[in-house]
Amino acid sequence: MKIVVTGGAGFIGSHVVDAYIAEGHEVIIIDSLWEEGGGRLKNVNPQARFYQLDIRSAEAVELIVRERPDILNHHAAQHSVKISTDKPRLDADVNVMGLLNLLEACVKAGTRKVIFAGSGASYGTVEHLPITEETPQRPESPYGITKMVTEHYLRYYQQAKGLSYTIFRYGNVYGPRQDPTGEAGVIAIFANRILQGLEVRIDWDGEQQKDYVYVGDVAAANVAALTGGDDDVFCIASGRGTSVNELYRQLCEIIGRSVNVVRAPRRPGDIYLSYFDCSKAKRVLGWQPRMKLRDGLQHVVDALKGVTP
Numbered sequence: 001m002k003i004v005v006t007g008g009a010g011f012i013g014s015h016v017v018d019a020y021i022a023e024g025h026e027v028i029i030i031d032s033l034w035e036e037g038g039g040r041l042k043n044v045n046p047q048a049r050f051y052q053l054d055i056r057s058a059e060a061v062e063l064i065v066r067e068r069p070d071i072l073n074h075h076a077a078q079h080s081v082k083i084s085t086d087k088p089r090l091d092a093d094v095n096v097m098g099l100l101n102l103l104e105a106c107v108k109a110g111t112r113k114v115i116f117a118g119s120g121a122s123y124g125t126v127e128h129l130p131i132t133e134e135t136p137q138r139p140e141s142p143y144g145i146t147k148m149v150t151e152h153y154l155r156y157y158q159q160a161k162g163l164s165y166t167i168f169r170y171g172n173v174y175g176p177r178q179d180p181t182g183e184a185g186v187i188a189i190f191a192n193r194i195l196q197g198l199e200v201r202i203d204w205d206g207e208q209q210k211d212y213v214y215v216g217d218v219a220a221a222n223v224a225a226l227t228g229g230d231d232d233v234f235c236i237a238s239g240r241g242t243s244v245n246e247l248y249r250q251l252c253e254i255i256g257r258s259v260n261v262v263r264a265p266r267r268p269g270d271i272y273l274s275y276f277d278c279s280k281a282k283r284v285l286g287w288q289p290r291m292k293l294r295d296g297l298q299h300v301v302d303a304l305k306g307v308t309p
């Protein structure tokens with residue numbers, strides 16, 4: 001298939017590109033290498049065609065209309081909760097207007113389907129665990145709001161214009177190439193700092209748990225969606241919570257040293273326990289998370305050390 005991957009120079013998008021190319025697909029990347037994002041030229045698979053373009057641009061539309069891809073895989077986004085609260089208009093411009101620009105292009109190009117990187121952030125604080133596809137979405141940040149709104153536009157375009165979709169709501173994705181200097185991505189941040197012998201900050205009591213899913217497993221879900229899961233939504237995560245203290249402990253064991261831990265108060269919006277039920281993805285897509293946390297953490301450390309698998 002011919003596939004356009006937006007955000008294909010970024011952390012998750014670049015792994016999706018690699019997985020598509022490994023399956024023999026033709027891949028075109030649209031990525032602006034936005035300075036606040038995790039996109040890097042070195043992440044770009046040399047077998048893909050790379051276009052440094054903004055998803056909001058007329059050039060991006062022209063490219064899609066010219067290339068007529070079978071699939072648009074949409075991973076480009078403004079994905080910082082902090083930037084979204086500081087600059088909600090920027091967040092909406094990239095995440096909503098950018099999406100609409102791409103959807104209009106897909107309709108003109110006769111693209112069959114859009115695969116979309118949604119987020120667990122669209123749920124906000126939930127009343128019942130585990131989180132499933134049926135859990136009500138009550139986003140608590142502009143970022144969570146734009147991720148939820150996107151899902152509604154995808155449903156609209158399917159009904160009104162026949163453009164199919166698969167929506168993935170990811171847990172906390174981790175793995176090689178995640179920006180270790182970003183605001184999020186506790187595993188990359190901790191691993192990088194422990195390797196350098198720098199102190200780490202643990203908020204609250206560190207026992208708060210989130211659901212961490214390995215980026216290779218996420219890429220596999222994106223492969224499954226090429227042929228399955230049409231007009232449907234799936235939670236993609238590991239299915240279990242892991243505490244911040246546990247991540248720190250395991251990374252210290254892998255790296256073979258501990259560092260000074262600075263304790264900090266709870267951050268606004270932090271929740272104590274969050275994990276997903278991913279049985280629908282298993283049932284419909286035949287997908288399940290395969291990477292064991294310990295092995296995934298080892299891959300992160302190896303990548304930061306420059307060890308190739």
Ligand SMILES: NC(=O)c1ccc[n+]([C@@H]2O[C@H](COP(=O)([O-])OP(=O)(O)OC[C@H]3O[C@@H](n4cnc5c(N)ncnc54)[C@H](O)[C@@H]3O)[C@@H](O)[C@H]2O)c1
Nearest residue numbers: 007010011012032033034037038039054055076077079173
């Ligand atoms: N990392 C996670 O844990 C996580 C969790 C849930 C959802 N997501 C979603 O997955 C997607 C990828 O996230 P990531 O963690 O790989 O981030 P990332 O920053 O590494 O990748 C995003 C890419 O989008 C590009 N981009 C940003 N604005 C653009 C624009 N206007 N035009 C073209 N390209 C633009 C960036 O240059 C970057 O390469 C995002 O949509 C994000 O919201 C990520």
